[in-house]
Amino acid sequence: KRAQSTGFPLITLDDTPGWLMEQTRVRFAMTLETDAAKALAQSIGVDLGILSRELEKLSGVAGEGDRITLEHVRLAGAVLPKQDRWRWFDLVGSRQFEEAITGLPVLLGQGESGVGLVVGLSSHLLRIGVVVEKGPGALEEVLPPHQKWLSRQIGGQAEGWTPKTIRVAILRLLRVDRLLKASSLSDEHHLEEWLLTLMGPEGIKA
Known part of the structure; x- marks a missing residue:
């Protein structure tokens, strides 16, 4: 059989907040607010490995709540942009x-x-x-x-x-x-x- 390679589209910065919100919903059954997703994306960029680890940290920071807010991102130590x-x-x-x-x-x-x-x-x-x-x-x-x-x-x-x-x-x-x-x-x-x-x-x- 001829070997086949599977290509995955590169994620862009505009994709990143949406990806973060989807991952939060699927993996943690929580809602990541849009402002929080944008701040996290702008702070970290498009490295999905780092972003995934940050989501795990944020789910812990949010505790028993069902939403991750901009304040949770701040408490987790992310450097928030002054201008979104x-x-x-x-x-x-x-x-x-x-x-x-x-x-x-x-x-x-x-x-x-x-x-x-x-x-x-x-x-x-x-x-x-x-x-x-x-x-x-x-x-x-x-x-x-x-x-x-x-x-x-x-x-x-x-x-x-x-x-x-x-x-x-x-x-x-x-x-x-x-x-x-x-x-x-x-x-x-x-x-x-x-x-x-x-x-x-x-x-x-x-």
């Missing part, structure tokens, strides 16, 4: 650009890269675009299983966008991506400039 990266994407999606500008240097100071944020922003805007054009149900259908948790906030954010404004924002992000790779200016400069353009008349015109 997904909350930051939600700020942009909700057009709260001034708050996003305030949080940008905090995110970058936590180790996020400009290119990584451009990738995350592009994905977030594309998800909003799906809801704008086809409705919330369509987004649920196209998201991978471990990313369906991302759809919960998108519906409300989509109300502030049109297909045109989504397209303009993404095209401007492509320019930011090129500048990040070629310019001597800082990542913060280019991303802040992008946010400021969205605050202007051209950025909000339908």
Whole structure:
């Protein structure tokens, strides 16, 4: 017989909170709150072995309760991010650009890269675009299983966008991506400039 190898898809950071919530439910019959899952993912990354051990620790910290909260993650000793990266994407999606500008240097100071944020922003805007054009149900259908948790906030954010404004924002992000790779200016400069353009008349015109 010919040997066959089985490939497993690599987990991404966007998959990680959903994976953590699923594992908590299946292995411990407990609920891991979304904020706790996001903080754990952002603190540790995508190493499933370490994440699995952290879940075991958290189930003990939570004791007899049936929920693991952000406070339990804090008590377990995780270094919590000052700026939640997904909350930051939600700020942009909700057009709260001034708050996003305030949080940008905090995110970058936590180790996020400009290119990584451009990738995350592009994905977030594309998800909003799906809801704008086809409705919330369509987004649920196209998201991978471990990313369906991302759809919960998108519906409300989509109300502030049109297909045109989504397209303009993404095209401007492509320019930011090129500048990040070629310019001597800082990542913060280019991303802040992008946010400021969205605050202007051209950025909000339908």
